[in-house]
Amino acid sequence: MFSIVPRKYVSRLPNSCKVLKRLSSSISSSESVTNRKTENLKRDILQYRHIYPEFLPDPKFEFRNIIREKLERNDMIARRTQIDIPEFYVGSIMAVSSSDPHTPGKFHRFVGICIQRGGCGLRAHFTLRNVIDHQPRPWLERWERKNLQGVQDLGLPEKFYKRAQELAKPWEKYDLMKEYMQVFILLLFVVVITRTIPEEEQTEIFSEIQSKLQKLEVTRKQLKKKRVFVKPIKLA
Amino acid sequence: MAFVFSNIVSKCCIKSLEDAFLTLSVTGSATQVRERHVLGPKPRLRNPTWFTKKLKSKTDEELVTPENEEFVKEVVQDIYNKPIPIQKELITNIEWTPKLQRTGVIAKKIGVYPLWFSNGKRTSTTLLQVLDNHVIRYYTPEEYDPPRKRVGRIYNRKGCLLLGAEGADPSNFTREYCGFPDAALPLGTLLTSMHFQVGNYVDVRGKTIDRGFQGVMKRHGFKGMPASHGVTKTHRRGGNIGGGGEKGRVWPGTKMPGHMGNRYRIAKGLKILRINTKYNVLWVSGQAIPGETNSIVYVFDTKLPLRKPTKPLPFPTYLGDIDENIPEDIYDESIHNFSNPTIVYDEE
Numbered sequence: 001m002f003s004i005v006p007r008k009y010v011s012r013l014p015n016s017c018k019v020l021k022r023l024s025s026s027i028s029s030s031e032s033v034t035n036r037k038t039e040n041l042k043r044d045i046l047q048y049r050h051i052y053p054e055f056l057p058d059p060k061f062e063f064r065n066i067i068r069e070k071l072e073r074n075d076m077i078a079r080r081t082q083i084d085i086p087e088f089y090v091g092s093i094m095a096v097s098s099s100d101p102h103t104p105g106k107f108h109r110f111v112g113i114c115i116q117r118g119g120c121g122l123r124a125h126f127t128l129r130n131v132i133d134h135q136p137r138p139w140l141e142r143w144e145r146k147n148l149q150g151v152q153d154l155g156l157p158e159k160f161y162k163r164a165q166e167l168a169k170p171w172e173k174y175d176l177m178k179e180y181m182q183v184f185i186l187l188l189f190v191v192v193i194t195r196t197i198p199e200e201e202q203t204e205i206f207s208e209i210q211s212k213l214q215k216l217e218v219t220r221k222q223l224k225k226k227r228v229f230v231k232p233i234k235l236a
Numbered sequence: 237m238a239f240v241f242s243n244i245v246s247k248c249c250i251k252s253l254e255d256a257f258l259t260l261s262v263t264g265s266a267t268q269v270r271e272r273h274v275l276g277p278k279p280r281l282r283n284p285t286w287f288t289k290k291l292k293s294k295t296d297e298e299l300v301t302p303e304n305e306e307f308v309k310e311v312v313q314d315i316y317n318k319p320i321p322i323q324k325e326l327i328t329n330i331e332w333t334p335k336l337q338r339t340g341v342i343a344k345k346i347g348v349y350p351l352w353f354s355n356g357k358r359t360s361t362t363l364l365q366v367l368d369n370h371v372i373r374y375y376t377p378e379e380y381d382p383p384r385k386r387v388g389r390i391y392n393r394k395g396c397l398l399l400g401a402e403g404a405d406p407s408n409f410t411r412e413y414c415g416f417p418d419a420a421l422p423l424g425t426l427l428t429s430m431h432f433q434v435g436n437y438v439d440v441r442g443k444t445i446d447r448g449f450q451g452v453m454k455r456h457g458f459k460g461m462p463a464s465h466g467v468t469k470t471h472r473r474g475g476n477i478g479g480g481g482e483k484g485r486v487w488p489g490t491k492m493p494g495h496m497g498n499r500y501r502i503a504k505g506l507k508i509l510r511i512n513t514k515y516n517v518l519w520v521s522g523q524a525i526p527g528e529t530n531s532i533v534y535v536f537d538t539k540l541p542l543r544k545p546t547k548p549l550p551f552p553t554y555l556g557d558i559d560e561n562i563p564e565d566i567y568d569e570s571i572h573n574f575s576n577p578t579i580v581y582d583e584e
Contacts (some may be wrong), residue, residue, distance in 0.1 A: 063529050067515050068347035068363055078574035099356070099580050106581040122349050 037101035332551040339413040367401035371428035430554035439542040444526035446498035462469025
């Protein structure tokens with residue numbers, strides 16, 4: 001620690017000060033270890049926002065209420081004790097099974113690729129899609145506007161491409177402010193509308209449910225070992 | 237050096253900005269005088285019964301001598317330091333009958349989220365948090381003078397309970413509930429979510445979201461007119477507002493643009509699907525309850541004749557303690573508990 005302090009500065013310090021400094025340094029070193037630990041824990045907790053995005057509430061300020069959000073999260077965890085929801089992202093290939101009164105056997109299973117994940121709380125949803133009649137995967141973005149190579153010329157009129165270039169906003173993806181918040185300045189009044197939940201609140205929310213989620217993960221792993229593969233019966 | 241320089245620049249900027257604002261404000265006040273737009277007659281103000289008008293005295297404050305001040309203090313202490321008058325003993329063995337009217341509560345609308353029925357169907361519910369409701373006052377039928385007078389000969393005069401919630405502005409957090417003297421409660425009685433029962437129906441009164449001056453499409457759900465096909469300047473207009481001949485005038489009550497929202501409305505006949513006793517929350521069917529999230533609403537037993545409760549209600553209110561014997565969450569029979577196993581349909 002002392003090596004960092006300039007020589008001149010140390011020599012000028014009186015003896016008692018030196019002792020104090022040494023003591024403080026020993027304390028600070030132990031503190032730094034705990035700090036590192038808490039920082040690691042914090043980072044782990046913040047990782048949850050990618051794994052469980054639906055636990056974060058709607059950032060729209062008008063719809064927020066702390067008690068409602070707490071009750072909603074409790075219900076979500078209660079539901080997760082009964083169904084097995086693995087970690088998944090947009091692009092994951094997975095199967096969804098559900099009970100359906102209208103299918104023979106009252107059981108429905110769908111295998112597909114996740115193309116969308118949205119909503120929050122109990123209203124969270126995702127979209128699965130698989131190949132239907134040998135169609136390619138759906139196009140969700142207008143690729144011709146992204147200046148991609150290898151796009152087949154569709155023989156569209158010149159006007160179409162000109163218009164596409166006019167409407168293109170290539171800078172938008174670098175606009176972090178747009179992602180984070182919108183600020184209106186109205187003659188000395190500043191109104192801030194957040195589009196995301198702030199980091200402090202995220203840690204608060206996830207540290208509250210972390211222990212429960214970890215328990216669920218452990219039980220899921222145990223169940224995974226126990227589960228036996230049952231070959232599906234061909235129907236009709 | 238660079239730092240100093242930038243500091244000067246920023247100071248200059250602030251000064252120039254301030255000047256700009258000053259000139260703006262000066263020009264704004266000098267030239268722009270707009271007419272006041274009057275939106276019909278204002279709603280009549282009915283002051284609550286506990287409201288006492290302030291007496292305005294024109295005398296100077298210096299004229300009040302220290303003796304006068306002491307005297308005023310004495311009078312105030314004489315009036316307000318009296319012990320609370322002994323309440324009549326609460327009669328709890330009254331059997332509830334459909335004709336008896338209970339008090340309602342003051343609640344807060346805290347949001348909307350779905351619940352599932354045990355047959356797998358989804359339903360939207362609104363969460364109403366019952367606030368810290370206390371009985372503040374009881375007016376006996378003799379002394380209660382309702383702001384809305386009942387018509388005809390009155391055989392059964394009603395008393396009135398005054399409730400208060402949250403130590404904030406009493407004009408927002410108090411509410412009067414009329415009822416027959418049987419429903420009276422002693423001062424300071426706490427009303428909780430256990431006042432209501434799962435499966436019963438309630439009415440919820442709230443102030444709708446203020447949407448300001450709106451056109452007919454938003455206000456009355458008119459269809460408007462086509463966007464193209466030769467239509468000009470009439471896309472969101474109401475169109476014709478009256479016929480000719482004998483009826484050649486605008487009939488009263490014609491739907492036209494105007495102020496929308498910011499008025500009290502009652503959503504009637506909402507079923508209570510779930511109750512949380514820890515946070516005092518009621519899950520009530522439907523998502524169209526007047527008012528925005530976090531606004532104050534008033535919840536009371538429904539007045540609809542066909543949705544009266546069949547089982548006896550706790551009358552005048554639930555008086556037991558909320559302890560471990562009472563579950564934290566009470567679900568209606570039709571609702572699927574989140575911690576129950578997934579719904580599976582039987583094969584016939």
